[in-house]
Amino acid sequence: MQNLKIFTCLINPNVKQKRKQQEKISEAVSHFRVEYPNYKYITVEIAEKICHKYGLVLGTVAMFKGFVPQKNLEDISKFFLQYPKDSFVYTKNYRGLSSSIISEEEYLEAQKPKFVKEGDAKDVSTALQYAAQIQQSMYHPYYGKEKMPLAICAPLKDMETKGYKVQGVRLVQDIPDPVVLLPKNHKNGVEGYLIITAWGDEASDPLVINENQN
Numbered sequence: 001m002q003n004l005k006i007f008t009c010l011i012n013p014n015v016k017q018k019r020k021q022q023e024k025i026s027e028a029v030s031h032f033r034v035e036y037p038n039y040k041y042i043t044v045e046i047a048e049k050i051c052h053k054y055g056l057v058l059g060t061v062a063m064f065k066g067f068v069p070q071k072n073l074e075d076i077s078k079f080f081l082q083y084p085k086d087s088f089v090y091t092k093n094y095r096g097l098s099s100s101i102i103s104e105e106e107y108l109e110a111q112k113p114k115f116v117k118e119g120d121a122k123d124v125s126t127a128l129q130y131a132a133q134i135q136q137s138m139y140h141p142y143y144g145k146e147k148m149p150l151a152i153c154a155p156l157k158d159m160e161t162k163g164y165k166v167q168g169v170r171l172v173q174d175i176p177d178p179v180v181l182l183p184k185n186h187k188n189g190v191e192g193y194l195i196i197t198a199w200g201d202e203a204s205d206p207l208v209i210n211e212n213q214n
Contacts, residue, residue: 028186033212036194039079040210041184043192050179050207051153059159061150061180066158068178075197076150076180086182091144101185102143110143151193153202154178179208 025043032041042050051058080087090107092100158178179202181193198208 024186024188024190027188028190028192031186032184032192032194036083037212038210039182039194039196040208040212041192041194042181042207043190046207047151047153047181047193050202050205053205053207054153054202055155056153056178057156057159058151058153061152063160064152064154064158064178065160066154066178069199072180072197072199079182079196087148089146089148089183091146092141093144094141107143107145148182150196151181151183152178153181178202 028043029041032039047058050056085104088104090102090104092102092106092110155178179198180196182196183192184194185191195208195210202208
């Protein structure tokens with residue numbers, strides 16, 4: 001009995017960790033289900049599972065050179081008309097050393113002037129303060145605003161792979177029907193995507209179907 005108790009104590013941390021991660025995923029799914037009721041949210045792991053199942057690779061829409069049906073082009077346009085803020089992604093960068101995605105609110109806050117302007121340097125102390133701020137800014141992050149890069153699960157043959165390499169196992173299967181995704185991470189750390197549109201066999205897959213519309 002004593003040995004059994006020791007064994008139970010050893011495995012409990014893993015069980016708790018898995019349970020905690022599942023709670024985070026449930027929180028993220030619930031959050032995005034309310035914010036985007038017409039679009040299904042999936043984790044990175046589910047996106048990879050879809051790729052494995054249909055022999056697809058995960059890349060950006062800019063790399064895709066295949067055909068997109070008119071209906072699915074309209075689906076993409078409809079999403080951004082409904083959620084214009086998602087047309088852009090905001091980043092915090094440290095001079096090429098690291099970069100992270102931030103909220104629009106943090107980006108706008110960072111744009112507010114905090115430094116003494118050069119024209120305001122009317123005395124020696126203010127001038128020195130300005131010079132110190134310029135030096136300090138070299139080590140401070142800079143913020144960027146870019147068009148949101150959509151992701152896509154698509155056949156390798158329909159992707160521009162120059163300068164890229166495929167990592168991971170890919171099933172050899174020719175099903176030219178992509179799934180278009182919008183990268184979306186929850187504040188609790190869960191990383192994933194909103195499914196914007198899909199066609200072919202993948203569109204009717206339970207992993208892809210939005211349960212809210214059933």
